Amino acid sequence: MRNWLAHLPFNETLRPEILEYSVEMPDIPAAWDGLCLMHLSDLHFHGTPEREWYQAVLDHCQGRQPDLVLCTGDIVDGTAFHQWVGGTLGRLKWKEKGLVVLGNHDSWYGPEHLRKDLKRLGFIELGNRWEVIQVRGEPMVVGGIETPWFGGDPNMQDAPGGIFRLLLSHTPDHLHWAAGHQVDLMFAGHVHGGQVCLPAFGPLVMPSKHGRSLDRGWFQQGKTILYVSKGLGGTHPLRWNCRPEVMLVTLRRAEKSNER
Numbered sequence: 704m705r706n707w708l709a710h711l712p713f714n715e716t717l718r719p720e721i722l723e724y725s726v727e728m729p730d731i732p733a734a735w736d737g738l739c740l741m742h743l744s745d746l747h748f749h750g751t752p753e754r755e756w757y758q759a760v761l762d763h764c765q766g767r768q769p770d771l772v773l774c775t776g777d778i779v780d781g782t783a784f785h786q787w788v789g790g791t792l793g794r795l796k797w798k799e800k801g802l803v804v805l806g807n808h809d810s811w812y813g814p815e816h817l818r819k820d821l822k823r824l825g826f827i828e829l830g831n832r833w834e835v836i837q838v839r840g841e842p843m844v845v846g847g848i849e850t851p852w853f854g855g856d857p858n859m860q861d862a863p864g865g866i867f868r869l870l871l872s873h874t875p876d877h878l879h880w881a882a883g884h885q886v887d888l889m890f891a892g893h894v895h896g897g898q899v900c901l902p903a904f905g906p907l908v909m910p911s912k913h914g915r916s917l918d919r920g921w922f923q924q925g926k927t928i929l930y931v932s933k934g935l936g937g938t939h940p941l942r943w944n945c946r947p948e949v950m951l952v953t954l955r956r957a958e959k960s961n962e963r
């Protein structure tokens with residue numbers, strides 16, 4: 704049934720796009736000018752697309768040699784598909800760090816086992832916590848927020864000030880929270896861009912308390928810049944006007960910044 708759906712005319716489930724952006728930010732160290740971040744979300748391993756399809760997409764992206772790989776959850780849709788993780792996400796390489804949070808679908812299928820697998824692959828697992836990492840020799844606060852599906856919010860108010868803050872969140876609904884915690888750059892998924900988007904109407908379903916207002920792409924609140932991914936998979940392999948994606952963004956340092 705799922706394979707049949709995936710091959711419906713106009714279904715874009717098997718037509719990934721690699722999106723590339725450049726974002727100018729005033730508050731980054733000079734060493735981060737040109738820093739490349741790869742963002743993946745909502746892979747939803749469940750059999751369709753097949754493991755080889757994910758492998759081909761990720762192998763293609765590897766040519767960009769990202770500095771940071773960011774994954775914002777909904778990796779598996781079934782405990783049996785934990786065995787795909789090593790052969791897919793395990794192929795990814797990064798120059799600096801790989802960071803991950805889990806999503807609501809992960810919470811239903813052995814999340815603690817999944818966290819162990821991801822750590823074993825070298826990812827820094829950021830479930831409702833923060834830490835300071837070094838990126839090209841400069842400190843960066845990295846946090847993850849997995850509420851409402853896991854635990855409580857990370858105590859980012861305790862994170863050191865004056866350091867760039869990056870936040871991974873499964874849902875974009877935490878944009879207001881991020882803006883209140885001086886987050887500079889946030890990545891999210893969860894809403895899949897609506898997945899089925901009708902001409903002149905838009906997405907049929909949008910699982911966000913903000914409706915369609917944070918559906919896909921770039922947003923800003925205060926100084927916080929948010930990117931919302933359409934995701935790479937989905938529980939139901941049906942996409943119209945909403946191609947699966949991997950996003951690569953290059954940070955550029957705005958000239959007006961003070962030297963750090």
Ligand SMILES: [Fe+2]
Pocket residue numbers: 745747777806808893894895934937
């Ligand atoms: Fe999802």
